[in-house]
Structure formats: structure tokens, C-alpha cells
Amino acid sequence: MEASKLSSGRSCSRGNSLGVAYSQMSRTAGRANVSWGFALSRKACVVGSGPNGLAAAIVLAQAGLQVDVFEAEPTAGGAARTMELTLPGFLHDFGSAVHPMGAGSPFFSSLPLEDRGLAWIHSPAPLAHPLDDGTAVLLERDLGAAKTSLGADGNAWGQLMQPFVERWSEFAPEVLRPVRSIPKHPWLMARFAMNALLSARTIVRRFQNERTRALFAGLAAHSFLSLDEPVSGAFGMLMAVAAHAVGWPIPRGGSQSLTNALCRYLSTFGSKVKTSSRVESLASLSHYDLILCDVTPRQLLRIAGQRLSDSYKRQLERFRYGPGVFKVDYALAGPIPWKASECLRAATVHLGGSFEEIAASEQAARNGRHADSPFVLLVQPSVFDSSRAPATKHTAWAYCHVPNGSKVDMLKPVEDQIERFAPGFRECILARRVFSPAELESMDANLVGGDIGGGAMDLCQIVFRPTWRCYATSARDLYICSSSTPPGGGVHGMCGYHAANMALARFQAPVNVPVQKGNKRSLHLTRH
Numbered sequence: 001m002e003a004s005k006l007s008s009g010r011s012c013s014r015g016n017s018l019g020v021a022y023s024q025m026s027r028t029a030g031r032a033n034v035s036w037g038f039a040l041s042r043k044a045c046v047v048g049s050g051p052n053g054l055a056a057a058i059v060l061a062q063a064g065l066q067v068d069v070f071e072a073e074p075t076a077g078g079a080a081r082t083m084e085l086t087l088p089g090f091l092h093d094f095g096s097a098v099h100p101m102g103a104g105s106p107f108f109s110s111l112p113l114e115d116r117g118l119a120w121i122h123s124p125a126p127l128a129h130p131l132d133d134g135t136a137v138l139l140e141r142d143l144g145a146a147k148t149s150l151g152a153d154g155n156a157w158g159q160l161m162q163p164f165v166e167r168w169s170e171f172a173p174e175v176l177r178p179v180r181s182i183p184k185h186p187w188l189m190a191r192f193a194m195n196a197l198l199s200a201r202t203i204v205r206r207f208q209n210e211r212t213r214a215l216f217a218g219l220a221a222h223s224f225l226s227l228d229e230p231v232s233g234a235f236g237m238l239m240a241v242a243a244h245a246v247g248w249p250i251p252r253g254g255s256q257s258l259t260n261a262l263c264r265y266l267s268t269f270g271s272k273v274k275t276s277s278r279v280e281s282l283a284s285l286s287h288y289d290l291i292l293c294d295v296t297p298r299q300l301l302r303i304a305g306q307r308l309s310d311s312y313k314r315q316l317e318r319f320r321y322g323p324g325v326f327k328v329d330y331a332l333a334g335p336i337p338w339k340a341s342e343c344l345r346a347a348t349v350h351l352g353g354s355f356e357e358i359a360a361s362e363q364a365a366r367n368g369r370h371a372d373s374p375f376v377l378l379v380q381p382s383v384f385d386s387s388r389a390p391a392t393k394h395t396a397w398a399y400c401h402v403p404n405g406s407k408v409d410m411l412k413p414v415e416d417q418i419e420r421f422a423p424g425f426r427e428c429i430l431a432r433r434v435f436s437p438a439e440l441e442s443m444d445a446n447l448v449g450g451d452i453g454g455g456a457m458d459l460c461q462i463v464f465r466p467t468w469r470c471y472a473t474s475a476r477d478l479y480i481c482s483s484s485t486p487p488g489g490g491v492h493g494m495c496g497y498h499a500a501n502m503a504l505a506r507f508q509a510p511v512n513v514p515v516q517k518g519n520k521r522s523l524h525l526t527r528h
């Protein structure tokens with residue numbers, strides 16, 4: 001792969017040239033066993049093995065560097081891990097469970113992950129949203145079917161989503177990179193921006209039916225923003241467009257399967273994740289030519305110490321974290337007894353009732369309060385993946401948004417919300433594991449105060465994430481590659497992908513030349 005094609009990457013504004021064409025990546029991917037010349041001479045390390053850390057490590061390894069990955073926890077994957085959190089034989093996703101952005105990620109799609117054990121499972125419908133009348137709005141994956149099922153709002157829904165669904169392969173790379181990049185498809189992105197900058201409340205004015213408004217509220221609530229804030233509508237649109245374009249699949253066996261596939265692929269380059277290896281100070285990594293950190297600004301400040309300039313430190317200190325989550329994992333005796341049985345067609349179920357109720361819940365969390373009736377996101381993976389639980393038994397996870405660092409026990413409000421739409425749910429519970437924000441953070445240091453998105457995704461922090469430098473820091477050989485960088489939270493690896501490409505470009509990686517037998521050439525990276 002030719003380094004000059006990698007991108008300039010000096011700043012976000014030039015990020016449109018970031019990255020190699022994804023198809024080129026795939027070609028390189030097929031040549032993983034070739035040993036590259038300058039791999040012998042230059043070393044990089046990645047701190048943290050979440051999806052973004054692994055993506056960054058793969059990009060660096062593909063470019064020929066020797067890469068070590070240091071992971072604090074005993075298992076790789078960060079918030080994309082699967083564990084027996086309740087009873088033996090019940091596999092729970094510690095963090096991410098449903099992966100529209102993983103399946104639709106331009107970078108992950110360029111890797112041979114299916115050959116390394118990844119299999120996506122699609123529930124018949126991506127999403128169900130039950131209501132108090134005992135029915136549920138189902139978001140169908142097929143856009144035509146969705147338009148039909150949304151009745152009077154079908155056309156308005158189609159007009160909003162169709163241009164981006166039809167052009168997902170152009171849209172996804174645009175939307176999953178720094179917003180300050182010059183778009184390659186300006187008309188498409190201008191059309192997106194026209195709606196995306198609006199609040200969810202403004203967008204739903206085009207729907208006649210309360211059911212459609214409620215559905216969109218649940219989608220937009222993935223933003224962790226108040227539904228009255230600008231860009232909250234963008235999240236609703238993105239989640240819906242992804243549902244129609246790629247679905248909302250779950251990996252067979254849990255999100256750990258995605259992590260394991262990434263680790264296996266990384267190992268074909270001779271790189272390994274060193275688990276139970278928390279990096280307390282970057283001073284111990286001074287022998288590496290490049291360091292990429294899959295950590296959030298607060299951690300970077302702690303481990304980088306004197307390597308950062310005072311002004312950059314001040315910028316990082318100003319970074320704001322978003323609301324946290326209060327999460328519960330369940331081992332269940334049977335499937336959830338939904339009043340609206342069609343909820344069993346979807347892996348993801350949004351529990352919160354009407355647009356106004358969900359808006360009130362999200363506004364509370366955003367403003368440091370706890371909603372009495374919180375919006376709950378629930379995933380029931382074992383209905384579609386029998387590997388998650390013993391025969392006839394089931395698993396589920398549910399969480400609600402709470403103020404960052406909240407210590408309030410939200411178990412009763414969460415279970416009351418589930419009971420509202422599935423009476424008898426509590427009787428199905430064999431065991432549960434509750435995660436407060438602090439407990440989540442204790443198992444993944446990036447989940448600061450329970451924030452699962454790596455920092456608030458409001459307009460300002462979408463543009464300057466985590467600072468105007470994006471992935472770069474004030475130290476030339478040090479980069480940040482977590483979801484605290486563009487494009488932000490979610491399992492897509494695109495933060496790591498772009499960060500690594502920026503690092504490589506600034507480091508002026510040379511052309512990869514396979515080592516010829518008897519002619520060992522060691523090509524050198526030069527700094528510029």
C-alpha cells in the first residue's frame with residue numbers, strides 16, 4: 001500500500017483525503033502473511049483493545065508496522081465483550097449488543113472477519129416499540145415494507161430515509177468520519193445536513209401519527225441528547241437509515257465474536273493483544289515510534305503527563321462527558337412475555353411509550369435528573385441466537401440513561417417500565433446483574449461516569465472531538481483513537497481507522513515492499 005495514498009491527515013479539515021479506498025484495504029488484507037520490510041524497523045503500540053483500538057492496530061499492522069496492543073482487562077474488546085455475568089451457560093454482552101454500525105462499517109466490511117468466525121444474525125425486524133394499547137410499532141428492515149406498515153406516515157418516512165438508504169455505500173464513509181472533512185458527495189451530505197441539524201422534535205412534525213413520532217423518539221434517544229437539541233434528529237435518522245440499509249444485527253455468540261475475529265485477523269500480522277496490562281504512564285512506552293491511545297481525554301491526561309503541552313491539556317480538560325447508563329443483565333426462564341407478541345420479531349425493543357414521555361426522560365438525564373419513568377433500551381439476543389443461553393432459557397439486557405456518575409438505584413424504574421409492556425416479566429427472572437455507572441467504569445475505564453459514547457455528542461463536540469486537532473495531540477508521536485474522536489460512539493472501528501491513517505500519514509510511512517528472500521530491505525519511516 002502506497003503511503004502517499006494514505007492521506008494527509010494533518011487536520012480534520014483535510015480529513016476528506018484520510019484513508020485508503022476501502023477496497024484497497026481488502027486487497028492488502030488478503031496479503032496478511034507477507035512480511036513487510038519496514039515492520040522490522042518500526043514499532044507502534046495501541047493502548048486499549050476496544051473496537052477502535054483493534055481497528056487502529058490493524059491499520060498500522062497492514063501498513064507494515066510491528067504493533068503491540070496493551071489491554072488493562074483480562075479479555076480484549078472493551079465494551080464489545082461477552083461474559084457469563086449471571087449464571088453458568090448464560091452469555092451476556094457486557095456492553096454493545098446490536099451492531100448496525102459494525103455491520104455497516106466501511107472498515108470492518110473491508111476485513112475478512114467472517115473467515116475468522118464472525119456471523120451476523122438479523123432478527124426479522126430490527127426494532128420493536130410497544131405502546132400502552134397492547135400493540136407495537138415494528139420498524140421493518142425493508143424500506144418498502146416499513147413505508148407500508150407506517151401507514152399515513154409511510155411516504156414522509158420514505159422521503160426522509162430513502163436517499164441515504166439507497167446510497168449507503170457512499171453515505172456511510174461520509175457520516176463515519178470527521179464532520180470537518182470536505183464531503184466527497186456534497187449534495188448527498190447537504191441533503192442529510194438539512195434535516196440532521198434539526199432536533200428530533202422538529203423532525204417528527206412531519207409525521208401525522210403518534211406511533212411514528214414515538215418510534216422516531218426512541219431512535220433519536222440513542223444520541224443521549226435532549227430531543228429538543230439540534231442534531232438529535234441526526235441520530236434518529238442515522239439509526240433508521242442503518243436499519244433499512246444494513247439491518248441491526250447481532251453477532252452469533254455475542255459481541256465478543258466481533259472482537260475475537262478482529263484479534264484473529266490482527267494476529268495474522270504477528271500482533272497480539274497483551275491483556276491484564278494496564279498502562280499507568282506512557283513513559284513506559286517511550287521505545288515505540290507511534291502510540292495510539294484507545295482512551296478518553298480524562299485518562300489521556302492521567303497517563304500522558306508531561307508529554308502534552310499545557311494548552312493541549314487545558315483543551316482536554318474542557319472535554320465534556322455525556323449522561324451515563326444504568327444497566328441490568330438478565331438470565332430468564334423463558335422469552336419475555338410481551339403484551340404485543342410481535343415484539344418477539346425484533347432483537348431490540350424500545351420501552352418508553354410516546355414521544356413526549358421519551359423526550360421527558362431524555363431531558364431529565366441530560367439535565368442531571370432521574371426520570372421517574374425512564375426510556376429503557378432492551379435487547380433480547382437469545383430469541384435469535386440459541387448459543388446465548390441453555391435450551392429454553394433466555395438472556396436480555398436493559399439500560400436507561402442517568403446523569404453522569406449517578407449513584408441512584410434505577411432497578412425498580414427499569415423493571416417497572418419492562419413490566420408495563422410485558423406483565424409477568426419479573427417472574428421470568430432467574431438471576432440478574434446490575435451495573436451502576438461506577439461498576440461499568442470499573443470493568444472498562446473508558447466508560448467514564450457510565451458514559452458509553454466516549455463523551456457528549458452535542459453539536460460542539462461533534463465538530464471538535466475531543467479538540468480541534470481530532471486524533472492528533474500536542475505530542476507528534478501520540479494519537480487518540482477512541483470514541484472520544486470522530487465519528488464518536490458505537491462499534492464501527494472508524495475512530496481507530498481514521499486515527500491510525502492520520503498517524504501513518506504524518507509519520508510518512510513508505511511503500512510496503514515485501515521482503516525478498518536474500519534481500520532483506522528495511523524501509524524507514526521518516527518524521528515530517
Ligand SMILES: Cc1cc2nc3c(=O)[nH]c(=O)nc-3n(C[C@H](O)[C@H](O)[C@H](O)COP(=O)(O)OP(=O)(O)OC[C@H]3O[C@@H](n4cnc5c(N)ncnc54)[C@H](O)[C@@H]3O)c2cc1C
Nearest residue numbers: 048050051052072078079095096097098279446483490491
Ligand atoms: C452498556 C453498553 C451498551 C452499548 N450498546 C451498544 C450497541 O448496542 N451498539 C453499539 O454499536 N455500541 C454500543 N455501545 C457503545 C460501544 O460499545 C462503544 O462505543 C465502543 O465499544 C467504543 O469503542 P472504543 O474502542 O472507543 O472503547 P472501548 O470499547 O471502551 O475500549 C477501550 C478499551 O481500552 C482499555 N483501556 C482503557 N484504559 C487503558 C489503559 N490505561 N491501559 C490499557 N487499556 C486501557 C479498556 O479496558 C477497554 O478495553 C454500548 C456500550 C455499553 C457500555
